Amino acid sequence: xxxxxxxxxxxxxxxxxxxxxxxxxxxMSRAELTAKLGLNRSTIGALTAELTAAGLVAEAAPRxxxxxxxxxxxxLVVSPRxxxxxxxxxxxxxxxxxxxxxxLGGVVADRREAxxxxxxxxxxxxxxxxxxxxxxxxxxxxxxxxxxxxxxxGGRARAADGSIGLGPPAGWADEPLRAALLxxxxxxxxxxxxxxxADLAALAEHTRGAAAGYDNVIYLYGDAGxxxxxxxxxxxxxxxxGIPGEVGHMVVHPGGRPCRCGSQGCxxxxxxxxxxxxxxxxxxxxxxxxxxxxxxxxxxxxxGDTSARTALRRVGDWLGFGVGNLVNIFNPEMVxxxxxxxxxxxxxxxxxxxxxxSIGLAASRxxxxxxxxxxGDDAVLIGAAELAFEExxxxxxxxx
Amino acid sequence: xxxxxxxxxxxxxxxxxxxxxxxxxxxMSRAELTAKLGLNRSTIGALTAELTAAGLVAEAAPRxxxxxxxxxxxxLVVSPRxxxxxxxxxxxxxxxxxxxxxxLGGVVADRREAxxxxxxxxxxxxxxxxxxxxxxxxxxxxxxxxxxxxxxxGGRARAADGSIGLGPPAGWADEPLRAALLxxxxxxxxxxxxxxxADLAALAEHTRGAAAGYDNVIYLYGDAGxxxxxxxxxxxxxxxxGIPGEVGHMVVHPGGRPCRCGSQGCxxxxxxxxxxxxxxxxxxxxxxxxxxxxxxxxxxxxxGDTSARTALRRVGDWLGFGVGNLVNIFNPEMVxxxxxxxxxxxxxxxxxxxxxxSIGLAASRxxxxxxxxxxGDDAVLIGAAELAFEExxxxxxxxx
Numbered sequence: 001x002x003x004x005x006x007x008x009x010x011x012x013x014x015x016x017x018x019x020x021x022x023x024x025x026x027x028m029s030r031a032e033l034t035a036k037l038g039l040n041r042s043t044i045g046a047l048t049a050e051l052t053a054a055g056l057v058a059e060a061a062p063r064x065x066x067x068x069x070x071x072x073x074x075x076l077v078v079s080p081r082x083x084x085x086x087x088x089x090x091x092x093x094x095x096x097x098x099x100x101x102x103x104l105g106g107v108v109a110d111r112r113e114a115x116x117x118x119x120x121x122x123x124x125x126x127x128x129x130x131x132x133x134x135x136x137x138x139x140x141x142x143x144x145x146x147x148x149x150x151x152x153x154g155g156r157a158r159a160a161d162g163s164i165g166l167g168p169p170a171g172w173a174d175e176p177l178r179a180a181l182l183x184x185x186x187x188x189x190x191x192x193x194x195x196x197x198a199d200l201a202a203l204a205e206h207t208r209g210a211a212a213g214y215d216n217v218i219y220l221y222g223d224a225g226x227x228x229x230x231x232x233x234x235x236x237x238x239x240x241x242g243i244p245g246e247v248g249h250m251v252v253h254p255g256g257r258p259c260r261c262g263s264q265g266c267x268x269x270x271x272x273x274x275x276x277x278x279x280x281x282x283x284x285x286x287x288x289x290x291x292x293x294x295x296x297x298x299x300x301x302x303x304g305d306t307s308a309r310t311a312l313r314r315v316g317d318w319l320g321f322g323v324g325n326l327v328n329i330f331n332p333e334m335v336x337x338x339x340x341x342x343x344x345x346x347x348x349x350x351x352x353x354x355x356x357x358s359i360g361l362a363a364s365r366x367x368x369x370x371x372x373x374x375x376g377d378d379a380v381l382i383g384a385a386e387l388a389f390e391e392x393x394x395x396x397x398x399x400x
Numbered sequence: 401x402x403x404x405x406x407x408x409x410x411x412x413x414x415x416x417x418x419x420x421x422x423x424x425x426x427x428m429s430r431a432e433l434t435a436k437l438g439l440n441r442s443t444i445g446a447l448t449a450e451l452t453a454a455g456l457v458a459e460a461a462p463r464x465x466x467x468x469x470x471x472x473x474x475x476l477v478v479s480p481r482x483x484x485x486x487x488x489x490x491x492x493x494x495x496x497x498x499x500x501x502x503x504l505g506g507v508v509a510d511r512r513e514a515x516x517x518x519x520x521x522x523x524x525x526x527x528x529x530x531x532x533x534x535x536x537x538x539x540x541x542x543x544x545x546x547x548x549x550x551x552x553x554g555g556r557a558r559a560a561d562g563s564i565g566l567g568p569p570a571g572w573a574d575e576p577l578r579a580a581l582l583x584x585x586x587x588x589x590x591x592x593x594x595x596x597x598a599d600l601a602a603l604a605e606h607t608r609g610a611a612a613g614y615d616n617v618i619y620l621y622g623d624a625g626x627x628x629x630x631x632x633x634x635x636x637x638x639x640x641x642g643i644p645g646e647v648g649h650m651v652v653h654p655g656g657r658p659c660r661c662g663s664q665g666c667x668x669x670x671x672x673x674x675x676x677x678x679x680x681x682x683x684x685x686x687x688x689x690x691x692x693x694x695x696x697x698x699x700x701x702x703x704g705d706t707s708a709r710t711a712l713r714r715v716g717d718w719l720g721f722g723v724g725n726l727v728n729i730f731n732p733e734m735v736x737x738x739x740x741x742x743x744x745x746x747x748x749x750x751x752x753x754x755x756x757x758s759i760g761l762a763a764s765r766x767x768x769x770x771x772x773x774x775x776g777d778d779a780v781l782i783g784a785a786e787l788a789f790e791e792x793x794x795x796x797x798x799x800x
Contacts, residue, residue, distance in 0.1 A: 007407075216638070233636075237633070237730070239730055239732065240733045240764075240767050242633075243731055245727075245729040247729050249728040249761055250728055250729055251759050253654060254652070262758075321651070325650045325651055329646075329647050329726075329729065331639025331640050331646075333640045358662075362662075364639075364646075
């Protein structure tokens, strides 16, 4: 209910709109931008000049110089300066830690990864992040401008002590990660924002992945449990204080397996990694957990191991059950199976679809697409970088 | 990604913001409006003058004239012209038809209601609406300006032929209702918009009811089935093409009662009116259905009827089960039990809460409030009127 914006605010909005457009869609001619943004040519020219001066975009003559039939000067092409503007994407997931330097436009310029030992504390995880950032920042070209960082925290990695706990306080990672970046020698005034890994993967797939152009999307993030990043009407569905719900604790099987939340038959107890490993026979042996363990069961099943096949079929069935419920509740256009659920879905698509078809309303199934992440495992990292770029895109010339 | 607004658009936005504010919150002094809207005094004066000239607000000296301690001229009080600007709210629900004339500010000025016979066609329902509107419009004071109508269609009343069907095309009622209003002598150029009854009840409770000030709310609308109007982050959660999901077909009881959707153990087969009547003994006899039948079972239970008590307890248990799942999925601040679920919740609060406590995550239950509609049965009607006022509030001086 605030008052309308001033001329100065409008100019900033337009700068943000132009920068966001090339950030999302890549290099584009001034003529195309004029059409897409609904601004006139001279405004586009002035905005581009300001963004060029600020080192955020570059202009160049188009490569395919002068098609024969077109008269006049060719329209200059505007590109985001992926080489000159970067954010760090930090991901603390249940079984690994990843850090990437991501250029404007969503280009991964450099990356580091380490396995995360079971039981590793949040403090140790943050220390690892800090050492990766220090390393990468020292190696980055001198002209690169750092604008901020985004952190992704896996659903089951959220507790401050690194334990697999429920309901940690929102944003626990913000301050530790900010401190880690300071320790790594990054300027302290740049913003550090964190979000749930599932939400950020959904954001990335919606911005530039499988869900680009789809406004009603459920991204399922599988690790030790199941979380969801949900987009409805083009916007993230938040919960109280911005904390999303925990779809993994939707009860699908009354009287089913006890869940560590205290309830029984929660979706993630029937589908999660443990459900697969418990039934999967030799596949999950040797103390291996996480994505590697899930892949071992999938491989055993592919090689004809009966208990692995049975476990996969059972887990696929319950996966389809929960997806059917979410489809009935949200009426989405797309469900994306991410992380461990990607492997499970690809290996057990038949039971997933069969159960989904028996539960999902025909009216909702008609337009439903089942997909895996177009950005693969990078969805979480790209999403964390999107979070970091958000402030710059909202007000590109705010120099703080 | 559109360009920023012009000065003229800003003025219109501000007119809308002021009108929306008094529409939602009622009469308010210029001084308060200045503070609440963040605009300066002269701007508020100019905006008020324009809205007054357009017949949308009225200004008057405050009633409690001149408190002793306060110097200077008292600030004029701005009120919405409930007497002069109206919308029609049209509700076609499974067991009744209601029409209300609602003044700006959400005041019901006149209303009609008729029971809807089981099996009544959509065409007949629309004819009934038309006759009520004609009657009320003839009786309305001559100076009242009609600005549009909003239609609410009950979850189980949506099919074009009036049957209780699944998945009718979105907006089936728009054209029939528009035609009905024309037939009733209303001007054809005024907008007619329809929505799902659950969504509109949620909108009303969020605008001026139990959920005012709460941005994460689930309104449960019970009739022959269960629908939900869901608000997350202050916005309605839509589905594909704006069509919401059908929470009533979340499967809560695998292998449970067969549902007319083809699945088994859907939430509404375990909780809906039929579940209660099936078990409720004599309470639901005599072919009575709908809210009256539910009340009969509740009354029998209150008088000690064992089978009615058992049925209520069982239905309350499944109601708490589904609410627990929705709480885990959405992490809302409030769940509102509307229509038949209001009666069931009030009579079976203990089993509802007990099951909810066993399923809902402690982290989400801590901030959760369970409520009944502050607007009572009028929530649907007030919400339909809000839909009709939306266009006026967005651009108050657009005279078409």
